[in-house]
Amino acid sequence: MPVDIYWRIGTHGDQPSLRRRTPTRGDWAPLAPGNLAPGVRDDYSYLEHMADVARAGEGAGFAGGLLPSFPNTDDPWATAASLGRETSTYRFMIAFQPGFLHPVQAARMTATLQRATGGRVVYNVISGGGGPDQLWWGDKVGHDDRYARTSEFLDVLRGVWGGAPYSFDGRFYRVEGARLPEPLRGQPFPEIYFSGSSPAAIEAAGRHADYYLSWLEPFHALEEKFARVRERSLTPPKFAVRIDVLARESEREAWAEIEQGWDNIDPSVLRGATGDSIGWQRSQSFVTGPVSGHRDLEVTPNVWGGFHLLRGGPAFGLVGSYAQVAARLDELIALGVGAFILAGVPHLEEAYRVGENVLPLVKGIS
């Protein structure tokens, strides 16, 4: 079965390497010498750079790109709707939290965008990490209820997708006689990548997900997680993993790059994040024993749990030679993984590097 491989687009600027956490792309950091695409000349904006990353992803053989959504990022809907015409096969994986958009509006936006792009919209449905960010967005709904709301949201979205009048009266949403209008009907319903590690998330994923999406974890932990999702699903979803990749010609070069980043870590970033995300708590539990050097976070070969210290985002990723990283991806495919969302900084150049050097070595892609 073909495996879809996506590449991430940074909707919050970019950094030139993992060696230091100095953002130099876009206007997400104070303007400094060497800062590219700052958005101050001729009304050119950071969008121009995101367009370049999308074109690079398409050129390097990726199926599409994930557009993440956090309080301080550009918005994925706005970005996808702006860039739709600038690629031809590239799929836009739009991250969004169901609570913030009404499902009828989401259906209308999606169908309009499907028309404009020839059906290249993919959903990354996230139900929120909790904590202060959730309140920043204006969302007070608690953890388990957010998944119940996500479930209702997707029920309503599917309900109105057809042409027949649809009514629904739930805990979070109520509609009467809703339907997509004639010009918007008949578009393909987007594939749903569904994130969340808690029992409530897995329950909801079992009902709605095409792909159950997890951050990378040590493979045995992923295997157990997938088994739990399979158990709880009437129709088990496919599996997808979001992975940061640091791949070089040789293993030695790859680790040398990590080591340079490690030596520059600001001790304050070692303090953990907040929120009620189970995924985050899980990732913290895999590292046991004292950490005195960067290789102490390599919990299994090439699976390194320190990426969050070198850039924003999840902890685990793959570090190694092109061949090693490709072999690990093949192992994941053997565990049942049907799609990857890969990422690396800087996103533009690394899209080409990974597309040209790693993907051709992955045997299980097609």
Place this chain on the structure above:
Amino acid sequence: MAEFFITLPSKGQRRGGDHLLQVGRAAELAGYTGAYAPFDPEGEESLVIAAGLLRQTRYLRLLAGFHPGIATPVYAAKVAASLQRFSGDRLDWRIDVDLEPAVARAHGDFTEGADRYARAEEFLTIAKGVWHQRDYTHEGRHYQVLSGGFAAPLSGRAFPRVHLSGTSPEALALSLRHADVHVFDHGDDLSLTAELPGLAYGLRLAVHARETEKEAARDGFDGLAGSYESIARRLRDYIDQGVEVFYLEATPYLEETYRLGEHLLPLLAREDVHAG
């Protein structure tokens, strides 16, 4: 100088290809201030349309119509912040508060009567609050935000110009607090502008303009039909009554966008309009 927006087709692009893009480009070439993507329950979604056209044009403003039930005000503002960043602040908001009850319910909105204006008030208050302030908290009846507000570089852009309409006391009160432009329909009593000091006034008009009165004659047309000169005179009358923004609608969209740009707008433009 009056502003002219041309209304975009919303009921699908029956001509196929990328007809909407052609109309948007025509509007830019023809020198309109902007293009209006209305909230049309039977048509395409306006924010997605606006985003695509903002990217494909350089100067054209895009006025996107929507109702306050589509999203939380924080999310609507966040989408707008990105679009302002991408476009150099060319997005306007047309907020439709007074939906047909059946249309509202089909869009998940069961708020009724004057309460709709109270909700719209809260929507705009919070959208502007998170746009302009840090550590912004608002506990409202419909929405809440705790310690919200956009950080750089999402902050600091121009908030979308807000176009509102309605003739009820609630509608006028909402416009006074939040509108940049109060929009009248053809036939509305323009003396209401006296109750809306400090705002710009807009007018929606369907137009059917031709070389001669005779060619332009149409039975039962709800708008202005006539020669280019006579329509220009009527628009000048409106300008004299204080109207500064016109939302013109004419079909077929592409051809009429060119036609009005070639024959009508020059009659209303100052001499320097093409020099700018």
